[in-house]
Amino acid sequence: xxxxxxxxxxxxxxxxxxxxxxxxxxxxxxxxxxxxxxxxxxxxxxxxxxxxxxxxxxxxxxxxxxxxxxxxxxxxxxxxxxxxxxxxxxxxxxxxxxxxxxxxxxxxxxxxxxxxxxxxxxxxxxxxxxxxxxxxxxxxxxxxxxxxxxxxxxxxxxxxxxxxxxxxxxxxxxxxxxxxxxxxxxxxxxxxxxxxxxxxxxxxxxxxxxxxxxxxxxxxxxxxxxxxxxxxxxxxxxxxxxxx
Numbered sequence: 001x002x003x004x005x006x007x008x009x010x011x012x013x014x015x016x017x018x019x020x021x022x023x024x025x026x027x028x029x030x031x032x033x034x035x036x037x038x039x040x041x042x043x044x045x046x047x048x049x050x051x052x053x054x055x056x057x058x059x060x061x062x063x064x065x066x067x068x069x070x071x072x073x074x075x076x077x078x079x080x081x082x083x084x085x086x087x088x089x090x091x092x093x094x095x096x097x098x099x100x101x102x103x104x105x106x107x108x109x110x111x112x113x114x115x116x117x118x119x120x121x122x123x124x125x126x127x128x129x130x131x132x133x134x135x136x137x138x139x140x141x142x143x144x145x146x147x148x149x150x151x152x153x154x155x156x157x158x159x160x161x162x163x164x165x166x167x168x169x170x171x172x173x174x175x176x177x178x179x180x181x182x183x184x185x186x187x188x189x190x191x192x193x194x195x196x197x198x199x200x201x202x203x204x205x206x207x208x209x210x211x212x213x214x215x216x217x218x219x220x221x222x223x224x225x226x227x228x229x230x231x232x233x234x235x236x237x238x239x240x241x242x243x244x
Contacts, residue, residue: 001191020220031153037223047117052077082167112218119211134201138208
């Protein structure tokens with residue numbers, strides 16, 4: 001697995017350079033502005049709980065690789081609860097109708113967010129147990145990029161709100177870092193793969209990063225459009241001051 005892990009690290013380095021993360025580092029924008037795209041990621045965040053709970057987790061887990069997957073799935077299955085908490089804390093739980101909410105979740109503008117969830121379902125279904133570990137590691141490394149970026153923005157918002165943001169904030173990063181404790185990466189890197197498993201694992205990793213890259217590009221387009229619209233409204237004649 002060592003060569004597969006190295007392949008994941010190379011992908012992660014490219015993932016960090018995407019425009020979405022450059023925008024999140026742009027200090028000319030307010031933290032709420034840079035974080036607001038995460039509202040449109042709701043479909044994937046909620047579906048990710050199901051992927052862990054119903055696809056990755058197996059009740060029969062005599063295989064040590066499946067035991068590792070089960071432990072990971074149990075840790076990540078309920079993070080969507082933190083997400084809903086943070087939406088409420090940030091005032092993003094706006095009143096809407098069921099139909100409007102469904103339109104927003106299944107709009108053309110968020111298709112890549114949905115396809116990301118569907119692609120992960122397909123990959124988990126196609127992979128052998130040991131190959132699923134490579135898939136999970138690739139997903140973890142994309143998540144590390146995302147949550148390190150959100151944590152930097154959450155810090156001033158936590159001071160403003162006077163309460164922690166459990167999904168967007170540094171506590172989520174600390175939780176994810178816990179996966180690396182006790183030499184976990186070294187243990188995973190030491191897993192033996194035959195040539196076929198290694199080749200398939202590399203292909204699965206490529207597909208994970210391709211799907212996350214499509215999501216990140218979509219999220220950047222949505223954020224740019226929303227920000228552009230708000231800035232245009234703020235500079236229109238008789239406009240009210242722009243607020244986060």
